Amino acid sequence: MKRSPLWRWAFPCFIGLLGGCTETPTPVLDAAVKDVAPRMDGVTPPDQPFEGGLLDQTAEIVSSDLPDVSRREDVIAPDDMPVRETAIDDGSAVDGEARDALADRASPACVVGRFEAPPARHALPGGYPTRTFTSAGESSSCTGGGGRPGYLLLDLNADRRPDLVVTRACDDDAVGSDHWRVYLNSGSTFAGTATRFSLPGGYLTRTFTTAGESSSCTGGVGRPGYAFFDADGDQRPDLVVTRACDDTAVGSDHWRVYLNTGSAFAATATRFALPSGYTGSGFTSAGAASSCSSGAGRPGYALYDMNADQRPDLVVTRACDDDAVGSDHWRVYLSTGSSFAGTATRFALPSGYMAGGFTSAGATSSCSGGAGRPGYALYDMNADQRPDLVVSRACDDDAVGSDHWRIYLNSGSAFASTATRFALPSGYTGSGFTSSGATSSCSGGAGRPGYALYDMNGDQRPDLVVTRACEDDAVGSDHWRVHLNVCM
Numbered sequence: 001m002k003r004s005p006l007w008r009w010a011f012p013c014f015i016g017l018l019g020g021c022t023e024t025p026t027p028v029l030d031a032a033v034k035d036v037a038p039r040m041d042g043v044t045p046p047d048q049p050f051e052g053g054l055l056d057q058t059a060e061i062v063s064s065d066l067p068d069v070s071r072r073e074d075v076i077a078p079d080d081m082p083v084r085e086t087a088i089d090d091g092s093a094v095d096g097e098a099r100d101a102l103a104d105r106a107s108p109a110c111v112v113g114r115f116e117a118p119p120a121r122h123a124l125p126g127g128y129p130t131r132t133f134t135s136a137g138e139s140s141s142c143t144g145g146g147g148r149p150g151y152l153l154l155d156l157n158a159d160r161r162p163d164l165v166v167t168r169a170c171d172d173d174a175v176g177s178d179h180w181r182v183y184l185n186s187g188s189t190f191a192g193t194a195t196r197f198s199l200p201g202g203y204l205t206r207t208f209t210t211a212g213e214s215s216s217c218t219g220g221v222g223r224p225g226y227a228f229f230d231a232d233g234d235q236r237p238d239l240v241v242t243r244a245c246d247d248t249a250v251g252s253d254h255w256r257v258y259l260n261t262g263s264a265f266a267a268t269a270t271r272f273a274l275p276s277g278y279t280g281s282g283f284t285s286a287g288a289a290s291s292c293s294s295g296a297g298r299p300g301y302a303l304y305d306m307n308a309d310q311r312p313d314l315v316v317t318r319a320c321d322d323d324a325v326g327s328d329h330w331r332v333y334l335s336t337g338s339s340f341a342g343t344a345t346r347f348a349l350p351s352g353y354m355a356g357g358f359t360s361a362g363a364t365s366s367c368s369g370g371a372g373r374p375g376y377a378l379y380d381m382n383a384d385q386r387p388d389l390v391v392s393r394a395c396d397d398d399a400v401g402s403d404h405w406r407i408y409l410n411s412g413s414a415f416a417s418t419a420t421r422f423a424l425p426s427g428y429t430g431s432g433f434t435s436s437g438a439t440s441s442c443s444g445g446a447g448r449p450g451y452a453l454y455d456m457n458g459d460q461r462p463d464l465v466v467t468r469a470c471e472d473d474a475v476g477s478d479h480w481r482v483h484l485n486v487c488m
């Protein structure tokens with residue numbers, strides 16, 4: 001996800017209607033979480049015409065100024081899927097993987113680490129224009145002959161390595177309509193040949209061309225709201241429709257989940273129940289900040305697996321009726337795999353920051369005017385499956401974001417009250433790494449690289465991925481730089 005990772009949505013919370021937002025002091029880890037099989041939604045989109053076997057897909061040639069590549073799209077064979085009975089943190093190597101040695105560098109005793117200064121090289125697929133992949137995800141730009149594809153990073157085959165997913169290709173409208181092109185991540189490279197990943201039918205052409213959308217149902221357009229996260233906890237991100245233009249119940253009492261089978265999103269949706277006590281428009285968006293003014297009463301929410309059961313939980317980061325939420329604690333509604341708990345648990349935040357310092361699941365810093373809002377985000381930096389609070393800029397210490405970050409480790413019911421130091425690589429200019437990701441800014445000599453955090457080698461530790469370097473155009477064209485997250 002993340003994955004960063006990260007799936008955020010907002011729900012209007014009308015406290016007066018139900019007790020859905022009450023809190024209990026029960027630690028998150030103590031809460032019983034049951035594995036409930038998703039119920040069928042009864043939503044059956046029209047059959048998608050099936051044009052021959054997936055293995056028989058013909059070559060897709062994309063014009064390019066890069067050397068060659070004729071690519072065939074293969075289905076991801078079910079046999080390629082890792083066995084999932086294994087505990088996610090057992091540290092065992094996966095047979096046949098090229099970078100087992102790197103994975104083995106994660107020691108169970110490792111509390112926190114650093115980004116290695118010398119970067120590893122991660123090869124990008126050919127067949128696209130130069131500087132196509134200068135960030136960790138882009139919307140397409142097909143007008144004017146530019147031919148820039150839309151793409152994102154998503155671990156579609158559950159080997160814990162994010163794959164490069166082309167969600168729109170300028171030379172083929174079927175990409176983003178009935179399938180995506182997936183370049184599987186081997187740990188040190190993206191495959192040169194794309195794999196075909198099928199999308200559900202029943203939606204407009206080019207509906208699924210980005211990493212997620214808010215809905216656009218006016219004017220008969222009928223574009224659904226959607227996002228990608230692993231709803232059922234099988235490690236495979238699923239396609240979740242948060243608003244459907246033909247059914248107002250989607251986004252008010254349930255979502256449509258198209259489960260990831262390993263080679264496709266299921267053609268038929270299953271139902272994910274939403275908390276009651278909220279109004280109809282509450283759950284229709286994949287991301288929104290709180291809106292407490294003028295009586296709207298919409299809290300800030302995000303989706304993170306706070307208790308390490310692989311199911312993302314609903315995290316309320318701001319509540320309009322309680323300023324302590326976002327200042328000293330968050331509310332967590334645990335996921336059962338097919339619904340969220342009706343009662344929230346309390347998750348403690350570190351002290352020492354301004355009131356309301358953590359009212360969203362991540363923010364850029366705002367140090368001017370004495371506001372003192374830190375820059376922060378949630379990432380599991382120490383590979384215990386629990387997202388940690390990463391402060392990438394602190395208003396009282398300029399070294400934060402230039403030579404280290406502050407990490408507040410997640411205990412399961414709280415973030416640690418004391419920060420751990422996480423070293424950043426030297427050798428970059430500009431404003432450094434004051435957020436957990438940034439687009440590049442190479443003009444005017446600023447020299448700020450484009451970067452993001454992704455676990456590129458599958459050892460559960462998010463790595464610092466430089467997607468554009470101002471002094472080297474090859475970065476973002478034929479490779480990325482990966483500063484591996486390693487133990488101190």
Ligand SMILES: [Ca+2]
Nearest residue numbers: 230232236238
């Ligand atoms: Ca899943």
Ligand SMILES: [Ca+2]
Nearest residue numbers: 305307311313
């Ligand atoms: Ca969870």
Ligand SMILES: [Ca+2]
Nearest residue numbers: 380382386388
């Ligand atoms: Ca952690």
Ligand SMILES: [Ca+2]
Nearest residue numbers: 455456457461
């Ligand atoms: Ca890693």
